[in-house]
Amino acid sequence: xxxxxxxxxxxxxxxxxxxxxxxxxxxxxxxxxxxxxxxxxxxxxxxxxxxxxxxxxxxxxxxxxxxxxxxxxxxxxxxxxxxxxxxxxxxxxxxxxxxxxxxxxxxxxxxxxxxxxxxxxxxxxxxxxxxxxxxxxxxxxxxxxxxxxxxxxxxxxxxxxxxxxxxxxxxxxxxxxxxxxxxxxxxxxxxxxxxxxxxxxxxxxxxxxxxxxxxxxxxxxx
Ligand SMILES: Cc1cc2nc3c(=O)[nH]c(=O)nc-3n(C[C@H](O)[C@H](O)[C@H](O)COP(=O)(O)O)c2cc1C
Numbered sequence: 001x002x003x004x005x006x007x008x009x010x011x012x013x014x015x016x017x018x019x020x021x022x023x024x025x026x027x028x029x030x031x032x033x034x035x036x037x038x039x040x041x042x043x044x045x046x047x048x049x050x051x052x053x054x055x056x057x058x059x060x061x062x063x064x065x066x067x068x069x070x071x072x073x074x075x076x077x078x079x080x081x082x083x084x085x086x087x088x089x090x091x092x093x094x095x096x097x098x099x100x101x102x103x104x105x106x107x108x109x110x111x112x113x114x115x116x117x118x119x120x121x122x123x124x125x126x127x128x129x130x131x132x133x134x135x136x137x138x139x140x141x142x143x144x145x146x147x148x149x150x151x152x153x154x155x156x157x158x159x160x161x162x163x164x165x166x167x168x169x170x171x172x173x174x175x176x177x178x179x180x181x182x183x184x185x186x187x188x189x190x191x192x193x194x195x196x197x198x199x200x201x202x203x204x205x206x207x208x209x210x211x212x213x214x215x216x217x218x219x220x221x222x
Contacts, residue, residue, distance in 0.1 A: 021163055023208070028167025029106045031200030035066075036112050040164055041199065045114075047160030051153035054145030059119040060153060060194070063185055066112050070184060074196075075108035077180035078173075085176055104173035110198030114168075115181075116154055117191045118146040150194040157197065167202030170195050 045062055053059065065071055082101045089097050107113050124145065154170055161168040174181065174196050181193055 021159055025159060025162040026167070026206045026208070027169040028200075028202045028204060028206070029103070029169055029198075030203040031110045031167060031198065032203045033111065034201050036166065036200055040166060041112055041114075043164060044157045044160040044166070044168075044199070048153040048157040051149070051156045053149035053152065055124075057146070057149070059146045060150035061117050061191070062153075063115040063117065063187075064112060065115060065185070071108060071110075071113055073184050074113070074174070074177075074181055075105050077177040077184065078105050081177035081180065101173070104171070104176060106169070107171060107174065107196050107198035110200045112199045114157070114197040114199060115185060115187075116150050116194040116197065117187055118150040118194050119190060120146065120192050121190050147194055154195055154197060161199055165201070166199055167204075168197050168199045170197055172196075 041064060045064075048062065065074075082104050086094075086098060086101055158168050158170060172195050175193060178193055181187075181196075185193075187193060
């Protein structure tokens with residue numbers, strides 16, 4: 001076999017197995033009560049550690065919450081905030097939105113809840129302009145690098161959880177109670193919660209959710 005052909009087939013095998021992992025991962029919303037060994041949690045966090053980040057700043061952290069008391073308090077705060085929201089829904093959308101809101105609280109059943117936080121307040125454009133005047137620059141956009149970077153880390157950990165036989169779900173719905181969650185978890189000033197990621201052994205095997213075709217997703221500019 002020519003070296004080039006061999007490399008291509010090696011790449012292809014790597015691609016196939018990577019894609020298979022991506023295609024088989026599901027959001028898991030129901031968990032067995034079994035605890036997750038610390039070693040497995042560490043392994044998924046290790047995968048998160050290797051994600052790219054803007055300027056390699058790694059301006060994010062993970063809180064690993066296993067305290068039933070804390071997880072219960074978090075769920076109660078989300079329940080209350082969700083209820084307040086449900087009381088103010090547009091009548092024509094109430095039913096549709098209510099079923100969406102139902103998906104904000106299932107993290108309560110997970111043995112571990114990872115909370116991804118990111119540092120706010122660093123804005124590259126502001127940092128490089130005198131007197132932080134970037135906001136007035138034509139075309140200047142708010143910088144969301146820290147949130148984008150923590151999101152890359154979350155994706156890494158979801159894939160790692162999946163290959164280790166764990167289930168997980170990326171959740172931003174609970175952030176309806178962001179303020180209360182930050183107080184419960186004592187998130188320091190200058191940091192925000194990006195997402196909650198409940199992790200545990202799956203108690204369900206959901207079917208694949210549909211995806212748009214490449215034609216729908218891609219516009220080529222040649
Ligand atoms: C940014 C983000 C926020 C999400 N928030 C929630 C959530 O609050 N509750 C939930 O049940 N699922 C949430 N999900 C999971 C999506 O519903 C799920 O990824 C999507 O339906 C596709 O299903 P799959 O992950 O099984 O492929 C979220 C996903 C992302 C990327």
